[in-house]
Amino acid sequence: MNFSEQPAFAALLDCKAQEQAITLSERFVQDKERFANFELPFGEHVKVDFSRQLWSNEVKDLLCELAEQMNLKPAIEQLFGENLFNHTEGRAALHTALRMPKTERVYLNNTDVVPLVHEQLERVKDFCQQIHSGQWLGYNGMSITDIVNIGIGGSDLGPAVVTEALHCYQDQGIRAHFVSNMDGAQLAQVLEQVNAERTLFIVSSKTFTTDETMTNAKAARAWFLSHCADEHHIKKHFVAVSTNSEAVQAFGIDTEQMFEFWDWVGGRFSLWSAIGLPIALTLGFERFEQLLNGAHAMDQHLRHTPFEQNIPVLMALLSIWNINVLGYRSEGVFPYCQDLKRFPSFLQQLNMESNGKSVNNQGEVVSHNTGPIVWGEVGTNGQHAFFQLLHQGSQVVPGDFIGFARTCYDYPEHHRKLLANMLAQAEAMAFGKNYEQVAQELAVEGLTADEITKLAPYKVMPGNRPSTTILCDELTPYNLGSLIAMYEHKTFVQGILWNINSFDQWGVELGKKLASRLIDDLADTGTTTAHDSATNGLIAQIKKWG
Numbered sequence: 001m002n003f004s005e006q007p008a009f010a011a012l013l014d015c016k017a018q019e020q021a022i023t024l025s026e027r028f029v030q031d032k033e034r035f036a037n038f039e040l041p042f043g044e045h046v047k048v049d050f051s052r053q054l055w056s057n058e059v060k061d062l063l064c065e066l067a068e069q070m071n072l073k074p075a076i077e078q079l080f081g082e083n084l085f086n087h088t089e090g091r092a093a094l095h096t097a098l099r100m101p102k103t104e105r106v107y108l109n110n111t112d113v114v115p116l117v118h119e120q121l122e123r124v125k126d127f128c129q130q131i132h133s134g135q136w137l138g139y140n141g142m143s144i145t146d147i148v149n150i151g152i153g154g155s156d157l158g159p160a161v162v163t164e165a166l167h168c169y170q171d172q173g174i175r176a177h178f179v180s181n182m183d184g185a186q187l188a189q190v191l192e193q194v195n196a197e198r199t200l201f202i203v204s205s206k207t208f209t210t211d212e213t214m215t216n217a218k219a220a221r222a223w224f225l226s227h228c229a230d231e232h233h234i235k236k237h238f239v240a241v242s243t244n245s246e247a248v249q250a251f252g253i254d255t256e257q258m259f260e261f262w263d264w265v266g267g268r269f270s271l272w273s274a275i276g277l278p279i280a281l282t283l284g285f286e287r288f289e290q291l292l293n294g295a296h297a298m299d300q301h302l303r304h305t306p307f308e309q310n311i312p313v314l315m316a317l318l319s320i321w322n323i324n325v326l327g328y329r330s331e332g333v334f335p336y337c338q339d340l341k342r343f344p345s346f347l348q349q350l351n352m353e354s355n356g357k358s359v360n361n362q363g364e365v366v367s368h369n370t371g372p373i374v375w376g377e378v379g380t381n382g383q384h385a386f387f388q389l390l391h392q393g394s395q396v397v398p399g400d401f402i403g404f405a406r407t408c409y410d411y412p413e414h415h416r417k418l419l420a421n422m423l424a425q426a427e428a429m430a431f432g433k434n435y436e437q438v439a440q441e442l443a444v445e446g447l448t449a450d451e452i453t454k455l456a457p458y459k460v461m462p463g464n465r466p467s468t469t470i471l472c473d474e475l476t477p478y479n480l481g482s483l484i485a486m487y488e489h490k491t492f493v494q495g496i497l498w499n500i501n502s503f504d505q506w507g508v509e510l511g512k513k514l515a516s517r518l519i520d521d522l523a524d525t526g527t528t529t530a531h532d533s534a535t536n537g538l539i540a541q542i543k544k545w546g
């Protein structure tokens with residue numbers, strides 16, 4: 001049954017008007033302990049403050065009831081065992097097994113997958129040891145200083161985000177570069193920075209058929225051979241991470257140079273597997289393990305915490321409240337942390353590729369809204385770009401503020417100001433500034449009554465705009481693992497509530513197919529007439545100018 005037919009959802013709709021009649025300012029006045037009542041700890045390093053959401057205990061209870069009615073509890077249990085969540089591709093979703101300790105067991109088709117996971121982790125560990133100790137040498141007998149990860153989507157964003165986010169932990173003498181785009185500019189710019197003798201290319205692709213990755217990998221191989229001209233040396237400079245050993249071999253990489261993962265790991269959930277090789281190489285294997293441990297701790301929290309205190313469950317339920325009841329259809333994410341600059345892009349793939357669906361698990365078109373538009377930017381940059389709309393625009397965008405009490409950079413004044421700005425923005429969104437306050441300020445500035453009447457409306461900030469603040473003590477590998485897993489589970493729980501398959505992505509297929517036809521059309525020197533008039537017209541113009 002769809003969630004919109006559940007009794008708890010009807011009750012949520014019933015209390016909407018009553019909830020909307022109370023502002024956040026009033027809620028904080030009425031309940032002096034509101035922060036204490038709505039903030040939740042995750043272990044000792046993370047606190048999540050839900051007090052600035054437009055909800056009450058009654059709404060929270062109804063949302064938790066809705067989760068019960070949608071059988072969330074058994075669904076969560078299935079995420080840790082044999083399941084068929086990705087039924088349209090006949091696959092399980094078992095990324096939680098990637099961060100399980102050796103002692104746990106997860107059977108899929110009568111095979112325990114945990115030893116498979118640890119076997120690959122051992123290989124990653126061993127490989128890191130060889131690279132870091134200088135045992136693995138390039139074709140000229142020199143050690144590796146640079147790695148170039150060639151992959152896209154989940155085979156790029158996860159390792160790129162984590163590697164960048166943990167910049168302060170990059171102490172292994174390895175620089176990481178990431179090439180994903182079909183625009184050759186990216187590859188060209190990376191190749192300008194590296195030396196073929198000391199560079200390792202990691203070709204990462206679950207399918208090993210993705211056109212961007214294959215095109216970049218072939219070009220990288222040609223570039224490499226233009227420097228050393230001996231195909232035998234490829235094995236010292238190219239490794240692969242994939243589920244498709246045949247395609248890896250066909251590309252010319254021996255399976256001994258291939259790290260394996262499995263079809264039960266979705267691309268956007270794969271950074272915990274050997275797809276995380278760039279993380280382990282730049283930060284060291286132990287840090288990669290800490291990242292996995294942080295994610296595993298969040299898995300335990302999801303599995304064993306009652307819904308009322310369960311952080312990812314509440315994040316998902318709040319998005320149901322904001323999207324399906326209050327009608328706010330986009331979600332902002334604002335890390336006040338320069339090293340998390342690509343986190344919004346990572347979350348876009350995680351959430352929008354997972355929940356950008358409008359057909360339910362029974363094959364019917366859904367009658368309710370599903371995945372929001374997820375977007376964001378690091379603070380304070382976003383403040384000088386789009387925060388105007390957040391404060392005074394005609395649409396309300398709930399946002400997540402993410403901050404860290406400590407920084408590894410020795411700029412304490414910067415950090416204090418950074419955090420002050422984060423707190424200020426959440427406060428301004430929540431409480432705004434009313435007409436009387438604005439008029440009073442303008443009077444103090446010496447404006448006449450007439451001038452105040454004219455200017456004040458433009459300066460009023462409506463406030464009552466919801467946000468969540470996620471505060472961590474520090475951006476460590478462990479905390480980052482927990483944070484990413486928190487958003488993974490939010491995405492999963494949303495999918496269960498919306499009764500959609502969060503693990504397929506058929507929507508990206510048509511564009512890929514059309515592009516492969518258009519590549520031939522662009523190469524053909526004649527006139528193209530096979531498409532609609534717009535496509536034909538643009539092809540003609542490209543050929544004229546190209």
Ligand SMILES: O=P(O)(O)OC[C@H]1O[C@](O)(CO)[C@@H](O)[C@@H]1O
Pocket residue numbers: 152153154155204205206207208209210213267268353505508
């Ligand atoms: O790892 P692969 O197979 O190259 O796929 C890359 C990405 O392409 C997609 O299939 C579609 O964008 C993603 O789900 C995936 O992460």
